[in-house]
Amino acid sequence: MSETEGVIKFQLDFKRGGALDYAQIERIELWRQRLMRLGLIGQDDKRYEGLGFGNISHRVNYSGVSHAFVITGTQTGQLQQMDAEHYALVTDCDPQRNRLQAQGAVKPSSEAMTHAVIYRKLPQVEAVIHIHSPELWRHAQQLGLAVTNPAVEYGTPQMATEIERLIDAGLPRGHTISMGGHEDGVITWGESLHAAGNEILMLLGELQSRAQ
Ligand SMILES: [Zn+2]
Numbered sequence: 001m002s003e004t005e006g007v008i009k010f011q012l013d014f015k016r017g018g019a020l021d022y023a024q025i026e027r028i029e030l031w032r033q034r035l036m037r038l039g040l041i042g043q044d045d046k047r048y049e050g051l052g053f054g055n056i057s058h059r060v061n062y063s064g065v066s067h068a069f070v071i072t073g074t075q076t077g078q079l080q081q082m083d084a085e086h087y088a089l090v091t092d093c094d095p096q097r098n099r100l101q102a103q104g105a106v107k108p109s110s111e112a113m114t115h116a117v118i119y120r121k122l123p124q125v126e127a128v129i130h131i132h133s134p135e136l137w138r139h140a141q142q143l144g145l146a147v148t149n150p151a152v153e154y155g156t157p158q159m160a161t162e163i164e165r166l167i168d169a170g171l172p173r174g175h176t177i178s179m180g181g182h183e184d185g186v187i188t189w190g191e192s193l194h195a196a197g198n199e200i201l202m203l204l205g206e207l208q209s210r211a212q
Helices: 025-037 112-121 134-138 157-169 193-211
Strands: 011-016 055-059 069-072 087-094 099-104 127-132 176-178 185-190
Touching: 025 055, 025 069, 025 127, 025 193, 055 112, 069 112, 087 112, 099 112, 112 127, 112 157, 112 185, 127 134, 127 193, 134 185, 134 193, 176 193, 185 193
Parallel strands: 011 099
Antiparallel strands: 055 069, 055 127, 069 087, 087 099, 127 185, 176 185
């Protein structure tokens, strides 16, 4: 599979500006660093041709747009420490037309559209986390996770449609989807960052206890 992560596949209307003025980034960073230590977000020369992987986002209040959110910038996986200048603010999106509007000192993650459809679809969701976990991805069925169509690649409008379809169909368990056509890709969400992050830790724990 020649699919590589990091290439933005949506039409991006981007307003480059200064670092975001958003106080919650420190909190997002805590979870990002935790997931980095577990190898679920980051950059590794031996994985995915050295491209950064994984991303994290949080809903924000922005001039009346109900589905605005901040998300890690594109190709920031190698950074150990990030602050407001490494996050982008997504102010609008149109999954049907594959268009996304954002601003900040860095462009949003190439998987921002997938995050966007979750915020639009589920008003109670406050945080979305996309990780790369070979363990969870390979055991998706065993864990009872919904899986997107393997023919659908990351970051495409089709992936956004797939996520919507699976949510509409009712997820067999929890709020986690394995991305069949995106090697090791798993996406989860929650009513708080903590809820989303803990879901990942819980799934990994469940796998460990099954292996024993
Ligand atoms: Zn990914």
